[in-house]
Amino acid sequence: MSLEIIESCVNCYACEPLCPNDAIYQASPHFLIDPDKCTECLGDFDDAQCASICPIEGAILDEMGVALNLPGSLTGISAEMLAKYQAAVEATYQAALEAKTG
């Protein structure tokens, strides 16, 4: 029984000191959870600590591979708004590229 941190982790360190089992460690390209140590905080806290402070929706999964923080649950940013964001990022990138190539 263990939680998992996936590649959307932004390496903010917030979860690392909270883990009651010292199961979280810094790694490259992102933090990881030692599955032998993780207890999902059972017996220590009501909620898994890493998932309770993680600011990134979908970055921490349970043992079934399901995200503990669902899209929109932490930021209020819906899937629709996210699509708009990606379009804006793409546009900014393209503009920068054009400006570079002249």
Added chain:
Amino acid sequence: MDLPVINSIPSSGEPAAGGGCASHSCGSTDDQLDHLPEHIRAKVHNHPCYSEQAHHYFARMHVAVAPACNIQCHYCNRKYDCSNESRPGVVSEVLTPEQAVKKVMAVAANIPQMTVLGIAGPGDPLANPERTFATFRELSEKAPDIKLCVSTNGLALPESVEELSKHNIDHVTITINCVDPDVGAQIYPWVFWKNKRIMGREGAAILIEQQQKGLEMLTARGILVKVNSVMIPGVNDKHLAEVSKVVKSKGAFLHNVMPLIAEPEHGTFYGLMGQPSPTHEELQALQDACSGDMNMMRHCRQCRADAVGLLGEDRGLEFTMDKIEDMEIDYAAAMVKRAEVHAQIAKELEEKDNKARAAKAELVSIQGLKPDAPATRPVLMAVSTKGGGVINEHFGHAHEFLVYEASSAGVRFIGHRKTTPYCEGGSSCGDGESALDETLRVLKGCEVVLSAKIGFEPWAPLEAAGIQPNGEHAMEPIEEAIAAVYAEMRAAGKLDAKPEQQQKVA
């Protein structure tokens, strides 16, 4: 001990300009600092973030040792990291405390104007207490002449006050956007508190309580507290005057109301929602409304959490970790050098200050700008300057304009407005507005722009926009020049009260 309550109207009988600012203070070379009691002035006089004047001379840096955060704000995106982006909460590399100390020592040796080291993120410094305090501890020892400051959302502040008071920290900045949980619920989706994520209003209420408690604890220990507020139109704009009153009553010495930065490409909730940022006029109106209660800060440049150098410039790229590794530094000699440079700057500033005061007194007597003279309407004027308190920047080279208000009560500094330099922007940037259009837009509301030189091409568009270009005061002290232009406008009959005001009088 409680800090004295600071009144923004000095007792020496100077006339109060509109908005409660005394004429000699807000717009003087030392701007906001003039209001402060002597013991506070002594603490902040060489802090670049507190004085429009000092920031051209003294440098500061932020080290990004604090990536974790314990709350979410709707104007922040925790995924963002871009070296081209300049706003708070954004950094390019997170440092360990050891790296941070190394970087500070290297910068302080290479930029002897450096007086202040701040930890401001990219998360919340007090949500990373071990990393933050390890950095402070070592720096207090190795560079005792560098002042330390820290900026926090306040959630973990009460538990950190004891540790904060042990270091060379004489001021703390708390970002307080509200004192009402209903307003807070629209700004903070969650806080992490006592091992739980608390959503919505309940979370906001906890945050507000901790902020206020922390503020009281700090001022009770004589640690200076500045309060930052992000102005979010339609959310907390009407509420911030109340915030200003409350934090003043609890002993904060300065209030810094900053405009919301929100663009879709930032990926923040507000950016994606299309939440508007305040206009220059709205920001100024709120700052004026708050200034009746509180010292307001008007020249904040909203720096990145890893900014290096003078305010408004960023030399961070000269001091990346790999470059620092190769530097050979004599730390002891660097500290001696800093002491010399700081003393020299302090002397220069004092001389400038005295000259400016003398000049101002003379202006008042020559032009009869007396409080009992018939009031003429206030006029906003923009100035391009490279620093030093004089008009010494070409119009086309200016990255920003300083805006002053001239009125019968005197000249006061209002704020700065960023733009793309006209000469770098080309005639047009794709489909977007041209650099000149952008400058015309940011100068909206100003009736005069004073520059060291203004080219032929922008002259007509400026005039058409109701902004009189003026290059006649090159290299002159800013406030003297503005007062002179204001006097000319009065002589030319351009300052009679506006029609609607005349009706009111009649």
